[in-house]
Amino acid sequence: MLVLDLGGTVAFAASGSLLAARRGFDFVGSLLLGSLAGMGGGTVRDIILGKAPPTSFERLEYLAAAVFAALLVYVKVLKVHRLRRTLLISDAVGLALFCVSGTLIAHNAGANPVAAALLGLTTAVGGGVLRDVVANEVPQIFSVRGVYAIPAFVGAGITIGLVYLDMFNAYTAVGTAALVFVFRVAALKWQWTVPAAVYRPKKTRT
Amino acid sequence: MLVLDLGGTVAFAASGSLLAARRGFDFVGSLLLGSLAGMGGGTVRDIILGKAPPTSFERLEYLAAAVFAALLVYVKVLKVHRLRRTLLISDAVGLALFCVSGTLIAHNAGANPVAAALLGLTTAVGGGVLRDVVANEVPQIFSVRGVYAIPAFVGAGITIGLVYLDMFNAYTAVGTAALVFVFRVAALKWQWTVPAAVYRPKKTRT
Amino acid sequence: MLVLDLGGTVAFAASGSLLAARRGFDFVGSLLLGSLAGMGGGTVRDIILGKAPPTSFERLEYLAAAVFAALLVYVKVLKVHRLRRTLLISDAVGLALFCVSGTLIAHNAGANPVAAALLGLTTAVGGGVLRDVVANEVPQIFSVRGVYAIPAFVGAGITIGLVYLDMFNAYTAVGTAALVFVFRVAALKWQWTVPAAVYRPKKTRT
Numbered sequence: 001m002l003v004l005d006l007g008g009t010v011a012f013a014a015s016g017s018l019l020a021a022r023r024g025f026d027f028v029g030s031l032l033l034g035s036l037a038g039m040g041g042g043t044v045r046d047i048i049l050g051k052a053p054p055t056s057f058e059r060l061e062y063l064a065a066a067v068f069a070a071l072l073v074y075v076k077v078l079k080v081h082r083l084r085r086t087l088l089i090s091d092a093v094g095l096a097l098f099c100v101s102g103t104l105i106a107h108n109a110g111a112n113p114v115a116a117a118l119l120g121l122t123t124a125v126g127g128g129v130l131r132d133v134v135a136n137e138v139p140q141i142f143s144v145r146g147v148y149a150i151p152a153f154v155g156a157g158i159t160i161g162l163v164y165l166d167m168f169n170a171y172t173a174v175g176t177a178a179l180v181f182v183f184r185v186a187a188l189k190w191q192w193t194v195p196a197a198v199y200r201p202k203k204t205r206t
Numbered sequence: 207m208l209v210l211d212l213g214g215t216v217a218f219a220a221s222g223s224l225l226a227a228r229r230g231f232d233f234v235g236s237l238l239l240g241s242l243a244g245m246g247g248g249t250v251r252d253i254i255l256g257k258a259p260p261t262s263f264e265r266l267e268y269l270a271a272a273v274f275a276a277l278l279v280y281v282k283v284l285k286v287h288r289l290r291r292t293l294l295i296s297d298a299v300g301l302a303l304f305c306v307s308g309t310l311i312a313h314n315a316g317a318n319p320v321a322a323a324l325l326g327l328t329t330a331v332g333g334g335v336l337r338d339v340v341a342n343e344v345p346q347i348f349s350v351r352g353v354y355a356i357p358a359f360v361g362a363g364i365t366i367g368l369v370y371l372d373m374f375n376a377y378t379a380v381g382t383a384a385l386v387f388v389f390r391v392a393a394l395k396w397q398w399t400v401p402a403a404v405y406r407p408k409k410t411r412t
Numbered sequence: 413m414l415v416l417d418l419g420g421t422v423a424f425a426a427s428g429s430l431l432a433a434r435r436g437f438d439f440v441g442s443l444l445l446g447s448l449a450g451m452g453g454g455t456v457r458d459i460i461l462g463k464a465p466p467t468s469f470e471r472l473e474y475l476a477a478a479v480f481a482a483l484l485v486y487v488k489v490l491k492v493h494r495l496r497r498t499l500l501i502s503d504a505v506g507l508a509l510f511c512v513s514g515t516l517i518a519h520n521a522g523a524n525p526v527a528a529a530l531l532g533l534t535t536a537v538g539g540g541v542l543r544d545v546v547a548n549e550v551p552q553i554f555s556v557r558g559v560y561a562i563p564a565f566v567g568a569g570i571t572i573g574l575v576y577l578d579m580f581n582a583y584t585a586v587g588t589a590a591l592v593f594v595f596r597v598a599a600l601k602w603q604w605t606v607p608a609a610v611y612r613p614k615k616t617r618t
Contacts, residue, residue: 020554021608021610023554024556024608025554025556025608026556026605026606026607026608027606027607027608028559028560028561028562028606029553029554029556032537032553032554032561033554043460047253047258047459047460048249048253048258048259048260048263049258049259050256050258050259050462051258052459052460052461052462052463053460053461053462053523053527054460057460057523057527057530057531058524058527060526063526063530073610074607074610076610111259111263112264114266114269115259115263115264118263118269119263125238129340133339133340133342133545134541134545134551135550135554136342136545136548136549136550136551137342138341138342139340139342141235141238142226142229142231142235142238142239142341144230144231144232144235147234148234149234149238150234193232194232194233194234195232195233195280196227196230196231196232196233198227198279198280253459253464254455254459254464254465254466254469255464255465256462256464256465257464317465317469318470320472320475321465321469321470324469324475325469335546339545339546339548342548343548344547344548345546345548347441347444348432348435348437348441348444348445348547350436350437350438350441353440354440355440355444356440399438400438400439400440401438401439401486402433402436402437402438402439404433404485404486404488
């Protein structure tokens with residue numbers, strides 16, 4: 001489980017560092033935005049669960065993961081010449097891993113099934129929202145091109161279902177994350193959309 | 207009291223969903239922005255009070271209120287063709303209800319009078335600020351046209367006064383909320399202003 | 413220690429009120445943005461430490477400090493005609509004082525050395541980030557002209573070092589804060605920069 005959670009941290013931290021690169025921020029900004037993206041969702045979840053201090057401040061692995069991601073971006077291991085795309089992919093990896101690990105952590109902390117799924121969703125989308133808000137951008141979660149929150153919520157729901165069916169293990173966890181990732185990437189590729197906030201009947205010609 | 211609090215949640219959630227509609231977000235964005243507006247202020251208050259998990263994550267009524275508001279906006283029960291105005295009104299309703307319920311909840315949790323009033327203010331304005339910040343807008347609270355925070359603070363002050371005078375009941379609670387709502391709407395209608403952040407002597411002609 | 417912390421609150425609150433002045437917000441906006449800047453970093457630190465309610469909501473001195481700063485800006489004791497510069501200076505004072513007081517408070521609350529330094533950094537930069545995010549600006553911390561987070565982190569590191577060497581007292585505390593302030597102002601004056609988020613080899617002519 002720690003592996004999933006740290007993997008998600010690296011992936012989200014990379015998305016933060018890539019955004020910093022796109023915006024022309026310096027290396028410290030890259031580190032800060034990466035840390036916020038990578039550890040923000042989990043920190044908000046722990047605060048809501050009343051866990052003080054949050055795991056991300058208690059264990060150094062999370063900070064190390066953020067530093068590692070910032071260095072990956074700095075030395076261009078992550079394809080910086082295709083910034084936007086790499087950012088979306090690493091964001092999708094983080095989303096997939098965090099909706100599983102966040103839900104499980106909330107469940108283990110005693111949250112009821114609905115709260116656990118909501119906290120899994122919060123963990124998965126929280127870091128990305130904080131990243132975008134602090135960088136003064138409209139959060140990716142509100143982008144109408146490509147479904148974002150739904151895959152994470154589905155993943156959180158499957159996780160809580162697996163837990164209650166006593167079928168949650170390393171394989172089903174990775175499988176759920178993979179499903180969420182494929183769902184998100186497919187939604188990006190084919191630009192799946194959900195209905196608008198207001199019902200608009202399709203225009204009909206006469 | 208729960209009725210006031212849920213009413214405030216619906217009103218603020220509607221303001222969030224209406225903002226999502228104005229910005230062209232999709233239905234999921236509407237649900238998320240509505241939930242943030244409706245439950246954000248109370249969640250921040252509960253976190254500051256050290257109540258974990260916050261009520262909004264523990265009781266499903268709050269989430270249901272946000273879903274209900276998003277559906278209201280979707281089926282255009284709320285006048286979407288006058289988006290800006292409907293948004294301001296539902297925001298004012300939420301402000302009026304939350305400054306009363308937030309102050310009482312903080313008082314019941316053992317906060318001293320000043321802290322209770324401040325937390326009532328935080329509950330009332332927190333959701334709206336989160337809504338605007340996440341949607342990448344300048345928060346309505348900073349708009350110079352129309353007084354926003356003062357009615358909420360006055361309402362929180364009256365509430366704490368009523369509690370200490372042992373005169374707080376369903377009637378005075380609704381009366382206080384009504385007063386705050388009228389104050390806010392009047393301030394909007396006649397564009398009341400408060401002095402600017404820097405003293406500027408009125409220009410005099412010679 | 414309370415003196416350092418209140419001094420930092422006044423300085424950051426002044427930076428918030430000055431930003432409100434620059435943006436043309438009204439006096440209530442000045443008070444709110446000042447309170448957020450002055451008390452935001454410490455409130456986030458206390459929430460992460462699990463201290464409820466946060467000191468800023470418990471003690472009235474902090475609120476009084478924010479009101480005092482807003483009044484200073486209102487009556488133009490702070491040079492409003494050189495807004496940008498005065499804002500940067502008061503921000504630097506807050507940064508210097510909070511990285512020392514925040515680290516010490518986190519240490520006294522039982523945080524391990526690394527967490528204490530990170531929380532000192534959070535206290536120092538948190539209020540400024542909240543101020544800029546809520547005012548819908550790109551946070552100063554991401555500005556590539558002038559080093560911002562590094563002086564605060566160095567100050568937090570020195571503070572935790574002094575505490576472990578049993579050499580922390582009023583003199584060394586003020587000395588550390590002064591060092592951070594000079595470091596930050598020098599970085600602003602000579603526009604020191606750190607490497608960009610992505611490694612870019614220097615262009616060479618042929």
